[in-house]
Amino acid sequence: MSFRKAEWPRTLRSQAWYGGDGRDAIYHRSWMKNQGLPADLFDGRPVIGICNTWSELTPCNAHLRDLAERVKHGVYEAGGLPVEFPVFSPGEPSLRPTAMMFRNLCAMDVEEALRGNPLDGVVLLAGCDKTTPALLMGAASVDIPAILVSGGPMLNGWFRGERVGSGTALWQMSEDIKAGKMSRADFLEAEQSMSRSPGSCNTMGTASTMASMAEALGMALSGNAAIPAVDSRRRVMAHLTGRRIVDMVKDDLKPSDILTRSAFENAIRTNGAIGGSTNAVIHLLAIAHRIGVDLSLDDWDRFGRDVPTIVDLMPSGRFLMEEFFYAGGLPVVMKMLLDGGKLNGDALTVSGRPVAEEIAEVRNWNEEVIRPVARALTPQGGIAVLRGNLAPNGAVIKPSAASPHLMKHRGRAVVFEDIDHYKARIEDENLDIDENCVMVLKNCGPRGYPGMAEVGNMGLPPKVLRKGITDMVRISDARMSGTAYGTVILHTAPEAAIGGPLAIVQDGDMIEVDVEARRLHLDVPQETITARLAAWTPPVAEPGSGYARLFHLHVGGADTGADFDFLIGQRGHAVPRESH
Template sequence: MTHKKAQWPRRLRSQEWFEGTEKDQIYHRSWMRNQGLPADLFDGRPVIGICNTWSELTPCNAHLRDLAQRVKHGIYEAGGLPVEFPVFSPGESSLRPTAMMFRNLCAMGVEEALRGNPIDGVVLMVGCDKTTPALLMGAASVDIPAIAVTGGPMLNGKWRGQDIGSGTALWQFSEMVKSGELTTDDFLEAEQAMSRSPGSCNTMGTASSMACMAEALGMALSGNAAIPAVDSRRRVMAHLTGRRIVDMVKEDLKPSDIMTRQAFENAIRTNAAIGGSTNAVVHLLAMANRAGVDLTLDDWDRLGRDIPTIVNLMPSGKYLMEEFFYAGGLPVVLKNLLDAGHLHGDAVTVSGKSIAEEVAPARNWNEDVILPADKALTSSGGIAVLRGNLAPKGAVLKPSAASAHLMQHKGRAVVFEDIDDYKARINDEALDIDETCIMVMKNCGPRGYPGMAEVGNMGLPPKVLRKGIKDMIRISDARMSGTAYGTVILHTAPEAAVGGPLAVVKSGDMIEVDVANRRLHLDIPQEELDRRLAEWQPTIERPTSGYASLYYDHVLGADEGADFDFLRGGRGNAVAREAH
């Protein structure tokens, strides 16, 4: 289905600021003109915001200034006036306590910048993990024409004749150092080869997953997700995005036209097909809430359960984002899903065309990278949502990154009260643990860490690693990096910090995991569980000031996207009352 174009010309938001000869309009125009802008740029042409998460503290996005210039070229060509502005950039690699704590802050900044300024449409410059969902959340809340362009992934890491993936290699090599398979000097040498060009993670980590989600939702131009950051075609994509947003304003094509129930269902199925990050769960839940779409964890389990994982990329598979691009990128995956009847082909995209129209020309140039369905990495690639007395509101697991022999298992719990307890004890040779045990970590959820850090993929104890064991079941209320792997159960809800059952698990308790039947069970009598919960006392102190206190008071659980309770639902783009 092609979007029905609105009648043009019509009165734009920006004309409330700039059109007329009264004091207020002259005031707005005159200050803008101190940047050397000719008078005819305020003649009623669309004013296009370029919302940029560029920051040298966000390495994935440190090249976005150049891409923003390319976007400006496209906007000027199409007859618009580009205005670039910054927003808070939550950088995944350095920001403490965790970038996830500040996703909502970034989204708030985007929303208020769009609503309060003379902007008719916006290009969202994103890349690093949290920037893509944050900017899409803010844009959905305001609902003016918006389009995303990502910074693109890094080139493949190269070390000793092998390709190494950012993040994934870090986890692998760290465990190899602990097991004695790799020296520290080797690790330091590999460090120099991991991140050898601008861009975000080159694995199917969260950054690449969210770039794919933006494209699958229809909020980025077709083919955007996989182009490497340093490839000239990334600049072309930015240029074309600048052109397209001007036409979107003329057509009045808004996020509410694109981010529909059908679009989110497409994205969930796409995440299964690409072996995407578990972080996509919390981000899409939050984005759907902003767009007024009723999306739940059950939708994730239902929609992705029968979708094969056909993208052979780390951490689930073999290759990296460069090969994915050369093989044809996300349009090939979407076409495969469409041909198999798994995609809503009539969902509208930012191009104004349907997703079926966009992906019709796609061809697979490497069937070892984008696999045929009968050679899939796993036949059930979706996110498994487990429930039971240990996770009444759900917990998630990524089957494509897990070990088949652990998908049904009963083991003795070894409990860590928080991340500090884990770090203090995990390397202790006296720790009572073996490969049959289940590692449990508490107090790392949205309130507990705070911010729900990516610590759920706990490294195994050295004495287990030395046996050649590479995986154990790990359970927590934390998240896991999209670049990580293993049989890791995450986002356990309610979290321990609010008194969820996870809070009262004790070392020595038996836990049953049955992924096929979606069961996560603490094997103690119900009376004992009730008694423990009644006696539980909170251990996390409420912050008393600043953003941390706002976050603590208003953050929702992982099962609801960890957004703020007061930000759900769209609030529209009404022009603010004049202040002068």
């Protein structure tokens, strides 16, 4: 059934600023009017924030100014007053040490901007990997009506007749360089085809995954996730979103009405079906804990384990986001899950209708891109959560991007103490390593890097690549780019930098991996592990000041979403006092 609408008209939150003829109301209105706004725009109509992560330092989001204008058209048409404002934009390609370190900063920016300003609802404009979860986290904490519209993926890349997936092709070609299969001149020529239009990654990387998660959670209009950035229908989506947020304010439809336990279960299953990024694990945990839903790593394994991966997109498959959109996009995937009994059709969406009604009439226009279950890319997709004495709090692997023959493996550890140690050793021809070894990278978790960089998909040693080997088991407390692939075990918790068992792994230790059994085991006597942990000392000194210190002192583990401990939970939209 549809959402029960609130009585209208009613007194809006913004009227605490703009309503009446007192001194403070005149103060607030008069300053806004210096932008040329007519007096009747403050007569009690909804004031809609447009939270924009536009930045020329965030290439994925550099076209969002145009989308903001389209949102404004829709807001005005529906009888609202749109006001655009910027927030911190963590750009994945350039921001150091890693954009993930600043996801929480962006979420704080969003939360306080929404709480402290005269807004009745907000349209969230996102695109790049961390902007989508950050905006959803901030909006969840404040809980005023909110809806997200994505910037959309870039167009397909093409190089010499072959599809070029942003990120995925980069990892493949860089390995080919080390293996001697590709010249550096060809590599540089291919660069020109990797990013040929505005938008985010054209693979099912983290940006497209999180756009899909926003839609699967019900926080974006149906069909939002896959429309290419340069397609005119992306502008239409922004326009319609502007209209819809005004009605959401009138209905008082808030994130807490949408982001329910059922919504997160739907998102987990959808992530498995699309072959989504492992980064979604961390981000959905963080969003859930902001809104007050008890979500855990075990839920990821429980609800995603038996979901087949049916979307044949890089890095797991062949195609790119452009083909996914033409095939019907995420609504088709969700309809197939619903028909297979793997989706809760009663979950509410920002449309005010349950998801089952939203997707009832969709069709699959390309069964090569969105495969029937009988021809699934992987019978059991999703994210597998491994545990054992090497990862007491869990670690994750993406089976659809891994090599089947390595899903059960025992090998000798080759250890890299941090990313600099890895870079110093990996091309050394004297490094004692072969394809049967297990590569172990430490001190790259939330505190260790700091920020938990996407370095978990370590490139293989050149001498192994020259043998024609393209995959090895790799284990770390780091993350992996959503565009990457391989038998890569990530997010090992507790992380090495705080004394997790990963910290005491040594060269030559034997490690056992059994994905089917969900097991990750360091085959070393327990007394040896205990003695090593007792002798362990932290590798990283506490940062002196600034945001880095705040991050170090308050960031949680990957297994709980890597959010700040003081930001977990919903705080609402009340402000402590008036400004005058």
